[in-house]
Amino acid sequence: xxxxxxxxxxxxxxxxxxxxxxNAVVTTWVIIAMLVGLSWLAMRHAKVRGGWLPATVEVGVExxxxxxxxxIQSDPWPYLPLLGTLFIYLVFANLSGDLPGLVAPTAHxxxxxxxxxxxxxSVQFFGIRRQGxxxxxxxxxxxxPLLLPLNLLAQVTRSFSMMVRLFGNMMSHEFIIxxxxxxxxxFVPVPFMLLGILIGLIQAFIFTVLATVYVGGAVSxxxxx
Amino acid sequence: xxxxxxxxIGAAVAVSVGAIGPAFAEGRAIAAAMEAMxxxxxxxxxxxxxxxxxxxMIETMAxxxxxxxxxxxxxxxxxx
Numbered sequence: 001x002x003x004x005x006x007x008x009x010x011x012x013x014x015x016x017x018x019x020x021x022x023n024a025v026v027t028t029w030v031i032i033a034m035l036v037g038l039s040w041l042a043m044r045h046a047k048v049r050g051g052w053l054p055a056t057v058e059v060g061v062e063x064x065x066x067x068x069x070x071x072i073q074s075d076p077w078p079y080l081p082l083l084g085t086l087f088i089y090l091v092f093a094n095l096s097g098d099l100p101g102l103v104a105p106t107a108h109x110x111x112x113x114x115x116x117x118x119x120x121x122s123v124q125f126f127g128i129r130r131q132g133x134x135x136x137x138x139x140x141x142x143x144x145p146l147l148l149p150l151n152l153l154a155q156v157t158r159s160f161s162m163m164v165r166l167f168g169n170m171m172s173h174e175f176i177i178x179x180x181x182x183x184x185x186x187f188v189p190v191p192f193m194l195l196g197i198l199i200g201l202i203q204a205f206i207f208t209v210l211a212t213v214y215v216g217g218a219v220s221x222x223x224x225x
Numbered sequence: 226x227x228x229x230x231x232x233x234i235g236a237a238v239a240v241s242v243g244a245i246g247p248a249f250a251e252g253r254a255i256a257a258a259m260e261a262m263x264x265x266x267x268x269x270x271x272x273x274x275x276x277x278x279x280x281x282m283i284e285t286m287a288x289x290x291x292x293x294x295x296x297x298x299x300x301x302x303x304x305x
Binding site: 070071161164165168169172202205206209210213 | 270271274277278281284285288289291292
């Protein structure tokens with residue numbers, strides 16, 4: 001028996017024209033379809049006394065809005081669509097790896113890279129929309145114009161570290177389970193899979209909180225991002 | 226010693242040495258957060274959120290080491 005593992009390789013399922021469609025992309029499509037279906041079901045008859053499903057969704061949305069408000073210290077609703085969707089998608093994506101036969105999309109480097117790029121461009125967009133191009137560009141010259149290269153570098157490296165953090169955590173977790181299964185047998189990895197649920201939730205939370213902190217730093221006038 | 230052997234040793238050293246610093250740092254951060262929470266239980270929400278973000282920052286260093294180790298093992302540019 002040989003251990004066949006490769007952390008940077010993706011399994012290509014089929015080709016759509018010239019584009020290879022990997023396992024992670026199909027899982028993401030299914031998650032998107034599920035979330036859209038759930039939202040449609042919940043918001044179909046949205047009214048004041050709409051039943052248990054709209055009420056549950058509303059409680060969730062309000063809870064996420066409260067969390068965002070306490071981080072960025074201003075009105076959370078312009079940023080809620082991006083950050084809330086990010087959190088809910090990440091929870092589903094991280095936990096999908098625990099279903100038999102599925103691999104979490106975030107355990108391959110492409111999905112975290114895409115999410116980190118989205119956060120990177122959103123932070124610039126929100127900053128420019130709130131403060132104007134001139135006001136937002138001026139914050140890169142603070143506290144001293146000499147620090148401009150460092151400020152630019154910080155923008156890139158923090159997005160990179162977001163990507164590597166999510167990818168490293170999710171991938172190493174799957175790796176550990178595979179290695180323990182290879183060494184020890186059938187039921188030994190179960191406690192590690194329970195730990196994996198915790199890791200998945202915490203990583204989804206951390207990714208969202210960091211994105212919120214970066215957005216909050218870009219839109220607030222006082223603190224530097 | 227071949228390049229493969231050196232890569233394996235390098236990967237093991239990268240993870241084992243690289244985990245020491247973040248381990249100490251996370252221990253100190255959690256101890257400080259515990260103290261702060263015991264002193265001010267009403268601020269525990271803010272403290273724990275800041276703690277999680279800080280732990281993520283510290284943990285990044287260990288994960289960089291892990292990535293270096295994995296690159297050495299699986300995507301080594303010197304092993305064809």
